[in-house]
């Protein structure tokens with residue numbers, strides 16, 4: 001089916017003026033659609049859902065519909081603007097939340113959140129602070145969401161121990177014959193085997209609370225209001241599932257407190273920016289509104305390190321398995337991404353004491 005025909009499956013009227021690839025997500029195919037209706041231009045986000053990654057699209061979209069309508073109510077109660085502060089799914093003409101084409105491909109549309117920006121790197125600490133508060137606030141808003149209603153869209157998404165087992169299998173199978181060229185990276189990961197279950201063990205013992213979390217808190221998954229500079233809307237809700245606050249904190253640090261891009265090839269540029277780390281700690285704690293337990297607070301640095309190690313391991317697993325999960329844009333892209341993550345872990349280990357000191361500075365404020 002042609003793209004224009006796909007758009008006609010949704011409840012949008014008017015003439016499609018343009019459709020162009022948009023954003024820098026690694027999972028879905030995202031396009032910006034411009035439509036003219038009665039002389040006015042409207043913008044939408046059109047996405048092909050990655051069905052290799054998300055096997056249960058009905059469950060995935062049920063989560064998104066449930067979470068967005070719940071958020072909209074909370075935002076309205078608090079006097080906010082639900083249309084800008086929560087994602088809004090455009091229904092299909094059949095009343096569905098997504099369209100499954102005859103070839104099995106799945107598509108969805110969102111209202112485009114205008115006058116807002118998404119950053120792929122921290123340019124100003126203020127933006128990172130805003131993202132921290134937005135992600136903390138997101139978690140606080142969903143504190144009473146009935147978690148049993150959520151489908152686990154990717155089982156064991158942040159179960160680092162299981163990710164390690166998958167990684168070990170990829171090394172053993174070595175289907176692309178790449179393992180011998182990445183022995184150093186493999187050894188770095190293997191040397192940290194005992195740390196992998198630090199979070200899941202504590203969750204199992206009841207020492208860390210299970211919450212409704214976002215689980216993919218990269219800076220480019222939050223929109224910042226261009227006019228006010230304030231965190232506006234948390235997007236990319238595909239992985240909203242029961243999880244740990246430390247996953248959300250950790251993943252944001254992994255991405256935003258790195259002095260380099262996630263796929264930087266010059267590893268000398270990779271380090272943990274303690275200034276941005278501090279900014280994020282401050283904003284996240286503010287957004288969470290005092291809801292984090294003592295244990296969660298103490299373990300924030302562990303969350304940062306494990307999410308970074310896990311992500312490095314996932315990139316390397318994908319590299320060894322033939323680059324089938326993350327979208328790549330050049331040869332060895334996943335290996336480059338893995339290397340930055342491992343270099344960042346190494347720098348976190350060097351700065352471990354300071355990472356704890358910074359949390360201590362803000363925890364009782």
Ligand code: ADP
Nearest residue numbers: 023025026027028030110111112113118220236
């Ligand atoms: P992926 O899962 O591939 O990361 P996302 O849902 O994060 O996909 O979308 C990719 C990018 O598209 C985002 O980083 C953001 O720049 C942009 N985007 C997504 N949804 C919206 C929206 N409703 N309004 C404006 N921009 C959006």
Ligand code: GN1
Nearest residue numbers: 024025026027216218221236239311
């Ligand atoms: C993916 O979808 P996106 O690009 O926001 C991935 C995250 C990784 C991230 C690494 C569903 O996020 O888990 O941390 O890439 N999302 C999924 O950049 O696997």
Ligand code: MG
Nearest residue numbers: 025220221236
């Ligand atoms: Mg995204």
